[in-house]
Amino acid sequence: MKQLPEKFLSRMETMLGEEFPDFLKSYDFPRKFGLRVNTNKISVEKFLEISPFHLEPIPWIDNGFFYNENDRPSRHPYYFAGLYYLQEPSAMTPASQFSIKPGEYVLDLCAAPGGKATELGAKLQGKGFLAANDISNSRAKALLRNLELFGIKNSMVTNETPAKLAKYFPEFFDKILVDAPCSGEGMFRKDLDVAKTWDETRPAFFGKLQREIITQAISMLKPGGKLLYSTCTFSPIENEGLISFVLENFPEMELLSLSDYEGFSKGCPDWGNNDPRLAKCVRIFPHHMEGEGHFLALMKKDGYSVSNKTSPSVKPDKASKKLLDEFFKNMSEPLDFSRIDIRNENVYYLPEADTASLKGIKFLRNGLFLGELKKNRFEPSQPFAMSLQMKNFNNIINLSSSDTRVMRYLKGETLILNEDEASQKGWHLVCTDGFPLGWGKVVGTTLKNKYPAGWRLHY
Template sequence: MEQLPSSFLSRMEQMLQEEYPAFYKSYEAPRKFGLRVNTNKISVEKFLEISPFSLTPIPWVSNGFFYGEEERPSRHPYYAAGLYYLQEPSAMTPAERLEITPGEYVLDLCAAPGGKATALGAKLQGKGFLVANDISNSRAKALLRNLELFGIRNSMVTNETPGRLAGYFPEFFDKILVDAPCSGEGMFRKDPDVAKTWDETRPEFFGKIQKDIIANAISMLKPGGRLLYSTCTFSPVENEGLISYVLEHFPEMKLLDIAPYEGFAPGYPSLGNNDERLAKCVRIFPHRMDGEGHFLALMEKEGTLTPSSDRPRTKLDKISQKLLEDFFQNVSAPYDFQKMEVRGSNVYYLPDKDTCSLKGIKFLRNGLFLGELKKNRFEPSQPFAMALSGEDYAHVINLSSSDERIARYLKGETLLLSEAETPAQNGWQLVCTDGFPLGWGKAVGSTLKNKYPSGWRQMG
């Protein structure tokens, strides 16, 4: 065990008292590894039928599983097919405990790298609108990639400060997740480098940032909407202290009970303003559960939730419409041409949302990038492939996950097809593994030209 900061340990001993020895000893135990099934692409039951891994259910997450450190799910073709996300088990809890109904407008305010945003997007099942925001442009790019890998087609990835974002979306969202930047004390076991950079000033530093974030998040929440605040730290000022601030300054917000689990610990009113409602918060400690440290608080805004019903309508020019109609003759999944928009030569499928103005907002992607219009043809995109199922396209090259050509395809190599695999006609093929899309290829006789994008390719 790495040496932990003495002032941190003193505070934890005072907080936990008789539980402190068990907490301290938990740092000698190995960290746990988690996998969350992408229910946007596959049911948990079906995944367990085909899973090549030895999995144990995470009891407080309906689609979460522990896997052994010796296994390498990130190297399996199913990872490239977006069938699961690798995530620390406790970190799965916030998105699990924020109830989402398909069709709602949802915001993940501090979303990168996408663990919680992909979970929220999967819950929407392609209906409604997900805004996933991160203030860091480089981290927002990683967020976009993960949403694309998961096949989330109804999202907008923004790169704004919470204050600027609030100007665009006043009382707009049904549900908001704020997984706030924090001092990271709950991750000391998972990442010892966090402990090395920690000092006593960090909780106060992040506490000020969190107050600004939560105030802007509340302003974007509809009356009757729900907000889940979470951190991966034990620090009182960032947890009960922050929620005390909300209760004192935003009387329209009330704390709700969180669906229980036997390992959850209640919040400590004495670590905040002594408001007994703080006991509704949840703390996750590594000596009580098989995960790292986390804090959660679920709140609801006073009022009655009203559904959003407006939908975008666009009109394509005749040439674009014809090229898209030609390609979509081979697509059986329902796509509405009145939700397609051409920007330059790129075609996007817009998510369901009302008509609020987004002029001037910084974003990386609004909707699903379908592909590019070129002279006399439409070329489909990688995100479009990931948003399809193996049954959604008429021309499929389906390779077993054990086929050595899968690794070569993911590296960008040209593939040779057997006589039985050679399609009856040349052209675009949806390349799948065990029926799950990986990307596109273009058949020329028995040769499959690789269209897997360079930025997605696996090296080595």
């Protein structure tokens, strides 16, 4: 068994009683690896038809699968097409359990690196608004990259404290996910380094921080809206203790039941206030399920929500519109110019939400970055490519995932095309098995590679 902190083990033995030996044995089991299908780009059924991996369904995740580590899905072209996200199976549970409808306004308050935000965005299906925030700038950059890879086009990525966000978004969101920073006890089996940093003061430290975060989150939730709170720790003070704090201090918040699964554990046997409502909370233990430790609680705010405001109309100048029209004549659908925002020659497609009054907030991206206006031309961006389907653009280079040119493209190399592939000059959407990877420009029988340097493979 891995070396675990003695005071952690003592508390877990008190919590679990006769189940404690089974809990200890679970630390000798090999960890499971998970893959979650991006339903914003492909259905689960279609993905299973084309998948080259050895997959087994994760029973409690509709679009989640265990995969064989030897498959190395992070190096397959489908990963770079954004067809799936690699995520620990239990960590898939909060976003999977959260019912999101297209058109809703959704906030992932502690979102980096994007495992849950990408699933929330996929559920919106391009409608409504996703705000994804992280207080760490470096982690927020990773979050942005993953949302771009997933083709999420109706999002805003912010880098703010919850308190600052609350000033800008009072009672604004239909749904809020708070996957709170925590002591990480549920990840000890996955990453022993987390256990090495643990001491008995960490649960109380994070418990205080979580109360501050949840207070701000509740203020941003619409009446009638729902909030899902989750952690990856076993500590009662950070789990049932936090929910007790909410129920005692925010009478407008009601604890709801989550969908059941036979491996879910309800509430904590050692939480001492005997509130029967806490039985609606869900715990995931590694000796009950094939995943790491997790906690979930779903709450609803009393009242009735009002309809969302849409973004104000904006108009590009005539010269910019002309350059955009020239490029977008190759698109199967017209561009909605009422949502185009041009800043410093960068062109953005704004989300539906009214975000016009956000001056002073730190954000990495508001909407979808379409590309840049340069002298006499428009150059499309990588995030724009990832937001498209192959049918959206007229000029296509579609390569089989087994074609060696795919990996060469992902490394930034120039490609040689055959005559059929090079029948049209200019911008082309480069795809693999029908799924976009990025842009290239055809000159003669050569494809000039426009895959951005920061996205390229280096092995």
